[in-house]
Amino acid sequence: MSTPKHIVITGASSGLGAALATLYAAPGIRLSLMGRQEERLAAVATAAQNKGAQVATAYVDVTDRAEMEKTLLAWDYELAVDLVIANAGTSAGTGDGQETLEQINQIFAVNVGGVFNTITPLQSRMISRRAGHIAIMSSLASFHGFAGAPAYCASKAAVRVYGEGLQAALAPHAVAVSVICPGFIATPMTERNPFPMPLLMTAEKAAQIIQAGLQRRARRVAFPYRLYAVVRMLDILPGWLVTRLTADKKKT
């Protein structure tokens, strides 16, 4: 597989997105990075430029459909996008109670609507070129509705299933689709989790695994494998046992 030359990453100002931007940065690579927090995104851009990459930045809320389309198409006209990583995401925190209606709506607007706003404008351009790669940031949380974060899990399930549908829809057009399902990664999103996170991994290590998976255009990049096996096993256990194992212990 050829190395992508123009890579778009949303949520590049922090955590996994920042680690991916830094990892992909190299001479001959154009990175188009999105985020909202100007200072943090600018710092990631500078680090990428110092590694020799050409970098463009845009401070756009992924829920702003019109601004997303305008920015993404402008970047694609400058240089055809080879890989778009729809990474921006949010959660209400996990394990500390129910998500409020406001949080539920925001989680779906960013994690689902934001992904659509990111990939759809570029999808038709990739189809017309018969080239390109779409990567969607889902989660191992997409395989089960966990008690502490049902809306977050549901949002990640929605984009995983959407991406899996797109794989078959876009394959005849020579456009690849990968769905990324990480376990616990040490980022600002997880640092407020008050519970032990099994097999917690650094964002840098996760970015390497993701890059390797995307390089071989894997349909699903799920890791760490042992945690992946555990969440898949929840599907085959009896429902009462799954509920008991995954119940929010503070409330029972």
Ligand SMILES: NC(=O)c1ccc[n+]([C@@H]2O[C@H](COP(=O)([O-])OP(=O)(O)OC[C@H]3O[C@@H](n4cnc5c(N)ncnc54)[C@H](OP(=O)(O)O)[C@@H]3O)[C@@H](O)[C@H]2O)c1
């Ligand atoms: N950390 C984990 O354990 C884990 C596991 C599985 C999947 N994931 C997924 O990985 C992705 C990255 O998460 P992370 O752990 O790196 O968290 P993070 O450090 O909190 O980063 C989230 C990123 O998303 C951006 N973002 C959030 N809301 C946005 C909005 N409305 N518009 C534009 N950008 C927005 C943030 O940008 P600004 O701060 O600039 O707004 C930030 O760059 C998310 O989709 C997350 O669900 C994370």
